Amino acid sequence: xxxxxxxxxxxxxxxxxxxxxxxxxxxxxxxxxxxxxxxxxxxxxxxxxxxxxxxxxxxxxxxxxxxxxxxxxxxxxxxxxxxxxxxxxxxxxxxxxxxxxxxxxxxxxxxxxxxxxxxxxxxxxxxxxxxxxxxxxxxxxxxxxxxxxxxxxxxxxxxxxxxxxxxxxxxxxxxxxxxxxxxxxxxxxxxxxxxxxxxxxxxxxxxxxxxxxxxxxxxxxxxxxxxxxxxxxxxxxxxxxxxxxxxxxxxxxxxxxxxxxxxxxxxxxxxxxxxxxxxxxxxxxxxxxxxxxxxxxxxxxxxxxxxxxxxxxxxxxxxxxxxxxxxxxxxxxxxxxxxxxxxxxxxxxxxxxxxxxxxxxxxxxxxxxxxxxxxxxxxxxxxxx
Amino acid sequence: xxxxxxxxxxxxxxxxxxxxxxxxxxxxxxxxxxxxxxxxxxxxxxxxxxxxxxxxxxxxxxxxxxxxxxxxxxxxxxxxxxxxxxxxxxxxxxxxxxxxxxxxxxxxxxxxxxxxxxxxxxxxxxxxxxxxxxxx
Amino acid sequence: xxxxxxxxxxxxxxxxxxxxxxxxxxxxxxxxxxxxxxxxxxxxxxxxxxxxxxxxxxxxxxxxxxxxxxxxxxxxxxxxxxxxxxxxxxxxxxxxxxxxxxxxxxxxxxxxxxxxxxxxxxxxxxxxxxxxxxxxxxxxxxxxxxxxxxxxxxxxxxxxxxxxxxxxxxxxxxxxxxxxxxxxxxxxxxxxxxxxxxxxxxxxxxxxxxxxxxxxxxxxxxxxxxxxxxxxxxxxxxxxxxxxxxxxxxxxxxxxxxxxxxxxxxxxxxxxxxxxxxxxxxxxxxxxxxxxxxxxxxxxxxxxxxxxxxxxxxxxxxxxxxxxxxxxxxxxxxxxxxxxxxxxxxxx
Numbered sequence: 001x002x003x004x005x006x007x008x009x010x011x012x013x014x015x016x017x018x019x020x021x022x023x024x025x026x027x028x029x030x031x032x033x034x035x036x037x038x039x040x041x042x043x044x045x046x047x048x049x050x051x052x053x054x055x056x057x058x059x060x061x062x063x064x065x066x067x068x069x070x071x072x073x074x075x076x077x078x079x080x081x082x083x084x085x086x087x088x089x090x091x092x093x094x095x096x097x098x099x100x101x102x103x104x105x106x107x108x109x110x111x112x113x114x115x116x117x118x119x120x121x122x123x124x125x126x127x128x129x130x131x132x133x134x135x136x137x138x139x140x141x142x143x144x145x146x147x148x149x150x151x152x153x154x155x156x157x158x159x160x161x162x163x164x165x166x167x168x169x170x171x172x173x174x175x176x177x178x179x180x181x182x183x184x185x186x187x188x189x190x191x192x193x194x195x196x197x198x199x200x201x202x203x204x205x206x207x208x209x210x211x212x213x214x215x216x217x218x219x220x221x222x223x224x225x226x227x228x229x230x231x232x233x234x235x236x237x238x239x240x241x242x243x244x245x246x247x248x249x250x251x252x253x254x255x256x257x258x259x260x261x262x263x264x265x266x267x268x269x270x271x272x273x274x275x276x277x278x279x280x281x282x283x284x285x286x287x288x289x290x291x292x293x294x295x296x297x298x299x300x301x302x303x304x305x306x307x308x309x310x311x312x313x314x315x316x317x318x319x320x321x322x323x324x325x326x327x328x329x330x331x332x333x334x335x336x337x338x339x340x341x342x343x344x345x346x347x348x349x350x351x352x353x354x355x356x357x358x359x360x361x362x363x364x365x366x367x368x369x370x371x372x373x374x375x376x377x378x379x380x381x382x383x384x385x
Numbered sequence: 386x387x388x389x390x391x392x393x394x395x396x397x398x399x400x401x402x403x404x405x406x407x408x409x410x411x412x413x414x415x416x417x418x419x420x421x422x423x424x425x426x427x428x429x430x431x432x433x434x435x436x437x438x439x440x441x442x443x444x445x446x447x448x449x450x451x452x453x454x455x456x457x458x459x460x461x462x463x464x465x466x467x468x469x470x471x472x473x474x475x476x477x478x479x480x481x482x483x484x485x486x487x488x489x490x491x492x493x494x495x496x497x498x499x500x501x502x503x504x505x506x507x508x509x510x511x512x513x514x515x516x517x518x519x520x521x
Numbered sequence: 522x523x524x525x526x527x528x529x530x531x532x533x534x535x536x537x538x539x540x541x542x543x544x545x546x547x548x549x550x551x552x553x554x555x556x557x558x559x560x561x562x563x564x565x566x567x568x569x570x571x572x573x574x575x576x577x578x579x580x581x582x583x584x585x586x587x588x589x590x591x592x593x594x595x596x597x598x599x600x601x602x603x604x605x606x607x608x609x610x611x612x613x614x615x616x617x618x619x620x621x622x623x624x625x626x627x628x629x630x631x632x633x634x635x636x637x638x639x640x641x642x643x644x645x646x647x648x649x650x651x652x653x654x655x656x657x658x659x660x661x662x663x664x665x666x667x668x669x670x671x672x673x674x675x676x677x678x679x680x681x682x683x684x685x686x687x688x689x690x691x692x693x694x695x696x697x698x699x700x701x702x703x704x705x706x707x708x709x710x711x712x713x714x715x716x717x718x719x720x721x722x723x724x725x726x727x728x729x730x731x732x733x734x735x736x737x738x739x740x741x742x743x744x745x746x747x748x749x750x751x752x753x754x755x756x757x758x759x760x761x762x763x764x765x766x767x768x769x770x771x772x773x774x775x776x777x778x779x780x781x782x783x784x785x786x787x788x789x790x791x792x793x794x795x796x797x798x799x800x801x802x803x804x805x806x807x808x809x810x811x812x813x814x815x816x817x818x819x820x821x822x823x824x825x826x827x828x829x830x831x832x833x834x835x836x837x838x839x840x841x842x843x844x845x846x847x848x849x850x851x852x853x854x855x856x857x858x859x860x861x862x863x864x865x866x867x868x869x
Contacts, residue, residue: 138452143460147442200443
């Protein structure tokens with residue numbers, strides 16, 4: 001296995017891009033990343049995406065994006081792992097380069113969510129769950145997370161308001177991210193009184209969905225290292241699965257796949273949770289943040305919420321999280337979100353995070369969760385220039 | 386739901402038929418071919434009694450396609466008394482009356498209909514165990 | 522009529538949905554000059570209920586009381602005028618849900634409000650001939666009345682399932698039955714129409730009373746039963762006045778009618794009406810009591826049954842929810858909610 005670096009990054013702002021198609025956005029991110037890496041032509045392109053077939057009636061994204069990016073002829077295909085599709089694309093690029101199958105691979109995540117009516121989007125998102133035993137029962141994806149949150153509150157004695165710290169932190173950080181969808185802070189009071197969408201989950205527990213695309217160029221460390229590039233080394237890339245249906249889990253309040261993938265990543269990188277300078281976690285819902293924190297060993301069971309309450313996740317606190325706004329406030333283009341996390345971690349490690357810069361950040365972790373915890377990818381990234 | 390999918394799942398949906406693993410006795414619902422506990426083949430049908438309690442719940446205001454007509458409605462994780470957890474709607478109940486631990490029983494109800502022309506999907510839901518009035 | 526072999530009711534179960542529309546809500550929308558409605562409230566099915574789901578619940582109650590293996594049921598018959606499909610049997614869904622498939626006769630019956638007892642007559646015959654050991658007859662409806670029409674006050678939902686089997690296992694033996702049928706066009710619905718039409722006051726004497734009373738009198742004569750020997754009498758209940766007057770004309774007391782008269786609280790359950798009344802009577806009856814049950818279906822005809830309860834009844838009464846349990850489990854709704862529950866609000 002070769003050491004692998006991210007040699008270039010690209011992203012477009014997350015938002016309602018009425019004037020841009022699925023392919024436009026993907027091409028923009030891919031070209032930006034290639035330009036950033038000063039590479040003309042990769043050998044492989046992996047496109048992470050969840051919903052293009054359902055919302056845009058477009059599949060075969062590998063060939064489509066390769067062609068429109070001027071890369072006709074290269075190896076390219078789409079990879080899907082629900083909301084973790086983009087991290088899955090990165091994992092493929094990592095495997096291809098680390099294994100010596102190619103020297104330049106691009107991982108791109110793209111999602112076009114404004115092409116359909118909202119009830120269609122609700123239905124499409126529910127395909128991340130078990131179609132027969134969850135979605136057919138009328139359970140939306142939000143409701144699955146609400147079931148987790150309700151149980152968590154019951155089991156550990158929390159109130160809705162206790163989860164507000166995650167959203168408040170994310171919005172505060174998004175205010176400093178020009179690519180974020182919601183560049184404005186919110187108050188705990190706004191959080192407490194927000195409209196419920198599936199009790200106890202409110203609008204402000206939930207990541208806003210939007211259109212977006214992000215991409216990275218992956219190269220072997222020995223080729224990526226020449227200045228003026230600022231390569232970021234992939235210290236660990238790990239993924240693990242769990243039952244798709246919540247009701248089939250060993251314990252619904254324990255994200256086994258998140259714990260497994262984080263554990264594998266820690267072992268691969270030879271680091272522990274306390275060594276990480278920042279954590280881009282999968283804050284699609286505040287409850288997912290809490291469960292992810294616990295699974296990654298940053299807090300004991302039932303105490304994940306405590307970290308947000310104590311302010312420990314703020315930019316300059318002990319465990320900075322969602323440093324550019326997270327899924328919550330940067331916006332959550334589902335099949336692209338995992339690469340936004342990685343691009344943002346790279347910005348921090350490259351010292352390019354602007355007003356949100358965490359001084360001296362050298363080790364970052366990203367965790368991208370597909371479904372309600374069924375398919376989880378953890379990456380550990382390190383500054384190496 | 387297509388006719389074939391409707392047909393394949395009829396016993397689970399209408400009669401709550403799952404499985405009991407013949408090797409490790411794990412209680413399984415929904416049925417699956419391989420036991421998640423011992424990884425042996427699991428094909429022994431088991432007819433669940435339909436009695437359980439609410440493990441968690443939520444009220445859905447924004448419903449997926451074909452369910453909007455029923456919104457808002459309560460969904461829940463229900464723990465069957467035989468052990469398995471399953472996902473289902475609660476019915477005949479006011480959302481404010483639901484609590485974790487509430488005793489519930491299975492009923493068969495309409496889940497959705499594919500417009501005025503399509504198939505009607507029936508399946509399990511759960512409702513609070515009705516109170517019994519005194520005998521005459 | 523009497524089957525060759527002695528038969529009876531081995532299990533029974535009713536169902537009444539949870540929602541009630543008070544008559545005052547209808548008269549609020551459609552004032553008619555201050556007259557009280559024909560019933561005080563009616564039972565309305567929830568958004569996720571129909572004749573299939575209600576039949577399944579009633580059938581499960583009947584099975585809980587009978588305690589038999591559902592695979593031994595040889596026929597599942599559902600009488601209704603509100604089958605959810607015009608083509609596709611309700612009965613196959615019910616049979617699947619209770620575990621009676623695949624060696625079972627299954628069919629839907631249609632005879633206005635007599636469809637349920639028509640299925641019961643047939644089940645008595647099939648079991649009584651020895652062709653099957655058990656037969657399940659269900660009468661169930663989720664009836665619709667035209668807004669502002671008199672029927673809107675009463676068109677209700679509910680019904681019952683009767684499991685017929687050998688007399689030695691029965692909670693009530695069948696002593697005999699009568700069917701009395703003529704071509705009497707008092708009430709009808711053409712294909713594709715939402716609401717039934719009726720012939721106003723013609724539905725009374727020549728239709729309801731003529732058929733109900735003839736069937737009842739002939740049965741009593743056949744069995745040699747005097748009206749005062751009846752512990753309970755149950756009629757079809759399109760309102761409160763008709764069954765009450767029919768009982769009076771037969772010389773029955775208020776007390777004999779009390780257990781089975783449900784229309785004041787739940788309205789007219791159509792094909793489920795007299796069966797639900799019978800189940801309510803069984804819920805409260807003692808052993809060795811005589812019960813007269815008389816259905817009526819427009820078009821028109823009546824089935825009359827003579828039942829005698831057995832010592833097995835008391836131990837089975839509490840094995841499932843009673844009709845009174847269901848009636849007590851009620852939640853009042855307003856007219857707008859009623860329209861929503863009945864699918865009358867255009868959503869697409």
